[in-house]
Amino acid sequence: MDLSESLKMAIKTLTANKLRSSLTMLGIIIGNASVIAMVGIGEGAQEFVNEQLQSLGPNVLFIVPGNRETRELGSLENPRTLVVADAEAIANQVPAVVGVAPEYSTRSLVTYLNRSANTSVVGSTPSFLAVRSFEVAQGRFLSDLDVRRNSQVAVLGATLAERLFREDQPLGNQVRVKGVSFEVIGVLEVKGSNLGLDYDDAVIVPISTLSSRIVGRTSPYGIEVSFISVSARDRESMTTAEFQIRNLLRLRHNIMDEDDFFIQSQDTLLSIAGTITGALTVMLAAIAGISLLVGGIGIMNIMLVSVRERTQEIGLRKAVGASQQDILVQFMIEAVILSIAGGTIGTLVGVAGILAVSAVSPFSPGVSMIAVTIAVSVSGGIGLFFGVVPARQAAKLDPIVALRSA
Template sequence: MDLLESCKMAIATLTANKMRSGLTMLGIIIGNASVIAMIGIGQGAQQLASKEFKNLSPNTLFIVPGSREARNATFDLPKTLVLEDAKAIAKQVPSVIAVAPEINRRELISYRNKTTATQVTGVTPDHMIVRSFEVNKGRFINSIDVDRNKRVVALGSEVANRFFKGQNPIGQQIRIKDISFEIVGVMAEKGSMLGTNQDDSVFIPLTTMAYQLVGKTSPYGIELTWINVAAKDEETVRAAKFQIENLLRLRHKIVDEDDFGVESPKQLLEIFYKITNGLTIMLASIAGISLLVGGIGVMNIMLVSVAERTQEIGLRKAIGAKEQDILAQFLIEAVIVSAAGGTIGIILGVGSVYLIGAISPLTATISPYAILLALGVSSSIGLFFGVIPAQRAAKLDPIVALRSI
């Protein structure tokens, strides 16, 4: 029997039992769709992060608190950086042109009867230089605001639209944690950074944040969330990193592991890639388990099919069909079920990736390698799990089969 004839017979047999064939494919469909979606989402997240980091100047450095072990183990980092560290960097590191310490906290802000939770960031005037922010209306936080702990605020563009759509918010009063602040500026649109919407935030003087909102300081001064630093140019970034690390080790009297980290955008992007790669592989592996379950389902249904078609097998052997013909027939049926399920799963997976891309900031990314891999794996699963039922059918004694007629 030639291959084409075997394929026709297999398709005819499968279409004769549409419900059973469809349920058999279900595990393969879900597995392939999940794998394609997980890989697409992971790659989309990487592309989004790469796009966001391009908005940062290559001469930017981020000083984050906590040891490397602590940063890998928890999101609640210890506050090992203080404002005096930032001031020392600005004064004593010659390769640095601007230092912008930050305190971040999520708080409730309100205007009249409207209330929302948003990111409140305590900053200094250099924040605009280091992080490349721009003002759309009014002004940003200045040195007088910081020195006098003034209750002034610059709104992110989304916050301004939420509270003052079509109105000029400059001079209006909003409340942050039940404290009134005067609006002095509205920022230009900035976009997201590592999944954080920078337009959905407000900026107040760092000292006001420390003394009037956070209310906690270490014995060594005002605790910081992190410190942003701008080196003179891209060529001096390595020198700036080396000098900052040495200065902070001296200030913190470190003899063992650093209680801080100095990272460039490139290093942060590499770390993010490692995290997303790990998560993508883990999630894709979990999704791949359903492919295994689907393969077991294929084998189970094929065994049932062999039992149901004992008489057919006996008749075909009696009129001259060889073991190889019977083996090929059942293997082809298993492969067709798996390949068809894999194709449908790929279509659903690709569709879900584009849907997620349409409703989220993630870029819809479809890897042709992932599609080929998923289709190849699903077809291989059908072949692998179809071997045992096919061998059982091929080894069936025609005399025993014909006795059941």
């Protein structure tokens, strides 16, 4: 019997038992859909994290108070080892940097008329705009004069401006932070959150004003900062800038052994994020791949049942001249058809799942053609592998015994 005839017979047999064939494919469908969806979601999450880190600004280093071990232990109170004077020293004495922006953030109730929002209040300097790659949508940003005079001026994030002012014009109006009035001088362009802080829903004031009027002086060495953002001249200068900053701060802090700060580069953050999201993607795909194995076992079980049910048919075909190879090929074709059909449907379901997640989530999962190819190939291979046992069992049936047992 030629291959086309075996194929026609296999399709006829499978379509004659639609419910059983559909249930047999279900495991493969779920497995393929899970693998494709999980890989796509994992890659989308990785791309989303990378975009968030890239939005921090070009060639940026972050200097954080406290050593890495202290941060990892998660102490109740953040270390107070960095001050504005450190940022000024870096700007003046480190030739490899072009911008330095100290930041101190706290949470407070911000009010306008009868509207209020419990949000982040960020103290910074004019360098914040360039170092962190922000743009002003309306008005202006903080100036050096605002910082020197402890001016009570504020720049709002786009989301906060919308929440507080709605149809009103924010520029020139007053908002109150902890009972202190601030004149709104600008509104930022939409940027999104990064480093755990949503600047779109924040108010930015001069760091000197924040220290003197809102949080008070909390460090004996000057105005405390949560971290310092530093922009290097170019990507090649980042290692040099990190080395120079570390030496300068060690000298300023009289450090002889362990640093009381650590420097985090954008590349390091990207590498860590890529490692974590990549590992999660592999783990999710591996878990989803178990469904493919379960689907293959389901195919083998159903095919074994099919062999028992079709004993008379097998015996009759052998009696009229069908060879063992003909029987073997037919059952193998049936198993492969079930696997490929299940894989194809599973691929469509997986792609639909990715599109659904993309519509409701902040990141955009992509359809990985590599994942699709691997999933469909594996599902076809699983059908071939798990179809061998029932196919060989059918091929070895003795025609006389088969006809008698029917």
